[in-house]
Amino acid sequence: MRFHQFILKNVFQRKARSALTMLGVGIAVMAVVALVGIADGFERSFRELYERRGVDLLVVRAGSSEHLSSSVPQQVGKQIRELPGVRAVSPGLMDVVSFEQANLTSVLLQGWTADSFLFDNLTILDGRRLRADDDAGVMLGTILARNLGKHAGESLEIANGRFEIVGIYESFNPLENGSAVMLISSLQSLMDRPNQVTGFQVVLDDVPDKKASIERVRTAINALHSPQGRPWGIAATPTRDYVRGTSQIRMAEAMAWMTSIIALIIGIVGVLNTMIMSVFERTREIGILRAIGWRKSRVVRLILYESLLLSIVGAVAGIASAVLLTYALTWWPMVNGLIRGDVAPSVMIQGFFIALAVGLLGGAYPAYRGAHLLPTEALRHE
Amino acid sequence: MNDTPLLRAERLGKVYPDGQVNALVEVTLSIRRGEYVALMGASGSGKSTLLNLLGALDRPTSGEVYFDNRPLSQIDDPDGFRSKKIGFVFQSFFLLPTLTALENVQIPMFEGSLTVRQRAAKAAELLDLVGMKDRAGHRPGQLSVGQRQRVAVARALANDPILLLADEPTGNLDSHSAAAVLDLFDHLHRDKGMTIVLVTHGQEVAERAERTVRLRDGRICADETRIAKAARQAAATS
Numbered sequence: 001m002r003f004h005q006f007i008l009k010n011v012f013q014r015k016a017r018s019a020l021t022m023l024g025v026g027i028a029v030m031a032v033v034a035l036v037g038i039a040d041g042f043e044r045s046f047r048e049l050y051e052r053r054g055v056d057l058l059v060v061r062a063g064s065s066e067h068l069s070s071s072v073p074q075q076v077g078k079q080i081r082e083l084p085g086v087r088a089v090s091p092g093l094m095d096v097v098s099f100e101q102a103n104l105t106s107v108l109l110q111g112w113t114a115d116s117f118l119f120d121n122l123t124i125l126d127g128r129r130l131r132a133d134d135d136a137g138v139m140l141g142t143i144l145a146r147n148l149g150k151h152a153g154e155s156l157e158i159a160n161g162r163f164e165i166v167g168i169y170e171s172f173n174p175l176e177n178g179s180a181v182m183l184i185s186s187l188q189s190l191m192d193r194p195n196q197v198t199g200f201q202v203v204l205d206d207v208p209d210k211k212a213s214i215e216r217v218r219t220a221i222n223a224l225h226s227p228q229g230r231p232w233g234i235a236a237t238p239t240r241d242y243v244r245g246t247s248q249i250r251m252a253e254a255m256a257w258m259t260s261i262i263a264l265i266i267g268i269v270g271v272l273n274t275m276i277m278s279v280f281e282r283t284r285e286i287g288i289l290r291a292i293g294w295r296k297s298r299v300v301r302l303i304l305y306e307s308l309l310l311s312i313v314g315a316v317a318g319i320a321s322a323v324l325l326t327y328a329l330t331w332w333p334m335v336n337g338l339i340r341g342d343v344a345p346s347v348m349i350q351g352f353f354i355a356l357a358v359g360l361l362g363g364a365y366p367a368y369r370g371a372h373l374l375p376t377e378a379l380r381h382e
Numbered sequence: 383m384n385d386t387p388l389l390r391a392e393r394l395g396k397v398y399p400d401g402q403v404n405a406l407v408e409v410t411l412s413i414r415r416g417e418y419v420a421l422m423g424a425s426g427s428g429k430s431t432l433l434n435l436l437g438a439l440d441r442p443t444s445g446e447v448y449f450d451n452r453p454l455s456q457i458d459d460p461d462g463f464r465s466k467k468i469g470f471v472f473q474s475f476f477l478l479p480t481l482t483a484l485e486n487v488q489i490p491m492f493e494g495s496l497t498v499r500q501r502a503a504k505a506a507e508l509l510d511l512v513g514m515k516d517r518a519g520h521r522p523g524q525l526s527v528g529q530r531q532r533v534a535v536a537r538a539l540a541n542d543p544i545l546l547l548a549d550e551p552t553g554n555l556d557s558h559s560a561a562a563v564l565d566l567f568d569h570l571h572r573d574k575g576m577t578i579v580l581v582t583h584g585q586e587v588a589e590r591a592e593r594t595v596r597l598r599d600g601r602i603c604a605d606e607t608r609i610a611k612a613a614r615q616a617a618a619t620s
């Protein structure tokens with residue numbers, strides 16, 4: 001018999017308790033992986049929006065922690081375009097609207113110029129692309145169109161304005177598939193923000209030392225002034241930093257981790273309870289093992305390995321459930337334009353190691369207690 | 383048997399933590415290598431306490447136990463020492479219920495250096511020695527009490543100890559099973575030269591040993607070899 005077979009027998013001997021502990025750990029890990037996975041997926045989606053298009057810098061109002069409310073004069077774009085090293089600039093205006101009748105409360109509405117390079121990555125599935133004269137036109141992402149039950153050629157009311165759906169597109173990105181795009185001038189008029197944009201997406205020339213180029217252009221953008229000589233008060237940020245600093249993402253991550261920590265504490269208490277009860281029930285057995293010569297370290301290993309085994313099985317079940325749950329959520333109209341259906345492997349690995357930590361922390365005290373039982377007292381235990 | 387003491391207890395005292403009971407008082411005792419000794423006494427006389435101290439399961443409040451002239455209090459790894467040198471047999475067998483007889487016998491071997499295959503082979507040999515080879519795959523619940531005690535003896539022998547300590551090994555057995563276990567002890571003592579110390583209430587059990595040490599109120603009140611006893615009895619009757 002091998003040592004691990006002995007451990008397996010101990011775990012299988014107490015089937016109901018082991019199953020309940022694994023369930024507890026599984027639920028905790030599922031909560032962690034699903035919540036952190038969704039927050040991480042949100043960040044990845046957001047980052048992908050820019051990185052897949054080769055966007056190097058994002059320019060928004062300096063000091064604006066809420067990027068959606070950033071407001072920059074559209075004319076700044078012309079100055080940015082003229083900077084050396086800049087290949088393309090696309091102004092963008094973003095807002096969030098709701099479609100109460102379809103129970104959709106946070107739909108991203110984007111305003112682009114008709115010639116924006118951002119259209120290049122959209123595949124038109126129905127209808128056509130927006131043209132410069134489509135003042136009352138809008139394009140819907142596939143997910144949004146499905147949720148609204150709309151097709152090209154139909155009309156749609158957005159924020160008390162009536163628009164014609166000129167096309168349905170598919171993007172590489174789920175966030176974009178859950179959003180709508182109209183001309184920036186139309187959105188400015190709809191939201192009463194004339195000549196204002198949320199920010200600019202800036203693509204730089206391909207040069208060998210891209211990092212230095214980004215830094216150089218960034219400094220130049222931050223130093224731009226109005227024709228009156230006043231600084232614009234704008235900040236150019238590399239894509240990754242911009243996404244990471246977005247308040248919605250930071251809040252989603254914080255919420256995910258806070259909820260996860262509560263779930264983890266519950267998991268640790270569950271394992272601790274099971275293992276301490278197990279040690280208590282097996283006091284005499286541990287006494288026998290100590291009496292026949294098992295060292296304290298082996299008793300510690302016995303209890304910790306049992307606790308780890310429960311946690312690992314719980315983790316595998318929890319991770320699998322989280323993956324299924326996250327995928328299932330993409331079919332829920334309320335959120336299916338916001339979350340990705342996949343969970344990043346790094347988040348799964350994180351969940352697995354967290355489960356190991358749960359097993360170790362939950363098993364540590366019972367292991368210590370078990371190892372320090374005096375054989376003579378343990379053997380007298382009824 | 384040779385005259386070298388394997389175990390030597392010097393002025394052993396044991397007071398349990400509540401401070402109320404002097405379980406042992408100034409007990410001095412020497413046990414030779416290969417000797418078969420019975421510790422007798424009424425309940426509470428201190429015989430199990432003495433056995434636990436001799437087997438390094440507990441520490442004395444005063445005095446010292448020497449094993450091969452080495453004080454037990456100075457052994458760095460008492461668990462490892464116990465594992466290698468001492469085998470224990472308990473009144474209630476203390477077999478692990480989820481394991482088969484063969485697996486139970488292997489449990490002490492985890493602390494040794496044998497491979498999985500060697501452990502299984504050795505456990506099978508030991509079960510053969512105690513006449514339990516054909517019950518190797520049975521769990522304790524599927525064995526009679528006498529069979530369980532024989533498995534427990536096999537487990538006690540797992541790491542080739544030089545000392546076997548048995549606490550009321552026949553206390554839960556019927557007379558037939560008890561005789562079988564004591565025969566086994568005789569065999570281990572006579573044919574393998576094993577040093578055996580057993581605690582018992584029963585005179586018949588004690589008579590199997592070559593020396594009987596009697597305790598009363600934590601003190602040794604009599605210590606007599608079988609030969610000395612026979613000579614004394616012969617002198618008394620003549």
